[in-house]
Amino acid sequence: MPRAKSSGRKGPSHIARRTRPLVAATFAMTVDGKITTRTFSPVDFTSREDKLHLLRMRSLGEAVLIGRSTLAHDNVRLGLPDPKMRAEREARGQAPYPLRVIVSNEGRIDPALNIFKTDFSRIVIFSTTRMPRKYQVALRDKATLRLSEARTVNLARMLRVLRSEYGVRRVACEGGAELFRGLLELQLVDQLNLTIAPYIFGGKDAPTLTGRGASFLPASVRCSLVELRTIGEECFLQYKLRYAK
Numbered sequence: 001m002p003r004a005k006s007s008g009r010k011g012p013s014h015i016a017r018r019t020r021p022l023v024a025a026t027f028a029m030t031v032d033g034k035i036t037t038r039t040f041s042p043v044d045f046t047s048r049e050d051k052l053h054l055l056r057m058r059s060l061g062e063a064v065l066i067g068r069s070t071l072a073h074d075n076v077r078l079g080l081p082d083p084k085m086r087a088e089r090e091a092r093g094q095a096p097y098p099l100r101v102i103v104s105n106e107g108r109i110d111p112a113l114n115i116f117k118t119d120f121s122r123i124v125i126f127s128t129t130r131m132p133r134k135y136q137v138a139l140r141d142k143a144t145l146r147l148s149e150a151r152t153v154n155l156a157r158m159l160r161v162l163r164s165e166y167g168v169r170r171v172a173c174e175g176g177a178e179l180f181r182g183l184l185e186l187q188l189v190d191q192l193n194l195t196i197a198p199y200i201f202g203g204k205d206a207p208t209l210t211g212r213g214a215s216f217l218p219a220s221v222r223c224s225l226v227e228l229r230t231i232g233e234e235c236f237l238q239y240k241l242r243y244a245k
């Protein structure tokens with residue numbers, strides 16, 4: 001693969017980590033690197049073990065982070081069904097459920113989604129004043145709206161707010177690809193938990209981990225392998241991400 005050159009710019013990851021939470025992203029992908037099909041339809045291509053793994057990774061953070069499109073397609077509640085995981089959190093001094101954080105520039109988040117039918121933990125939406133008024137009205141009593149005047153959400157600022165105002169030390173990012181890429185471009189992902197599932201989807205329109213964008217990242221990101229486990233036919237990898245200074 002051609003190597004992207006470092007821009008030489010210092011990214012926000014160089015902002016002292018104590019001012020923002022650690023960001024750990026968790027994804028499953030096929031052998032050919034696809035995270036879903038080209039239609040983005042919910043597709044179940046991983047095992048029960050992988051689903052448990054996702055919940056375990058979710059259970060470690062004070063917050064779980066998701067992009068608007070993944071939320072809309074997968075219609076997840078972002079809970080923790082296993083009482084043992086909740087008890088472990090409480091033993092660590094965390095709330096039983098992580099704070100649920102949704103990111104959207106345009107703010108057209110369907111208030112009828114399952115996540116808004118549950119109140120086991122607070123929901124915070126980082127969006128912009130582009131969110132249409134009717135969505136603001138419908139979402140206001142279901143979630144805390146953090147709307148910025150800018151056209152796009154400033155992810156680095158969002159993480160600083162999560163740290164300083166919500167006491168979040170670790171964020172479990174569950175994608176999707178566009179959000180992951182945005183964080184990666186700003187050098188804001190610290191850990192990647194990756195499951196490789198035994199399938200090949202093919203198709204240039206099916207997104208990979210960093211989406212369908214044709215362009216390279218501003219600089220290639222070095223992934224240091226921390227852990228490798230195989231369970232059945234799946235491979236569970238954990239990488240620590242390192243960025244060019």
Ligand SMILES: NC(=O)c1ccc[n+]([C@@H]2O[C@H](COP(=O)([O-])OP(=O)(O)OC[C@H]3O[C@@H](n4cnc5c(N)ncnc54)[C@H](OP(=O)(O)O)[C@@H]3O)[C@@H](O)[C@H]2O)c1
Pocket residue numbers: 026027028029034035036039040041042043066067068069070071073074103104105106107108152153154155174175176177178179180182183207211
């Ligand atoms: N295999 C896996 O592990 C895995 C994991 C996650 C998701 N997926 C799949 O991936 C597909 C969705 O992928 P995707 O790339 O479209 O999802 P995504 O990143 O969840 O959603 C993209 C949307 O999120 C918002 N967003 C993303 N980055 C943002 C940023 N920097 N600032 C503000 N808002 C931002 C925007 O919302 P607005 O348009 O509202 O502005 C954007 O259109 C789904 O099919 C899902 O099932 C698979």
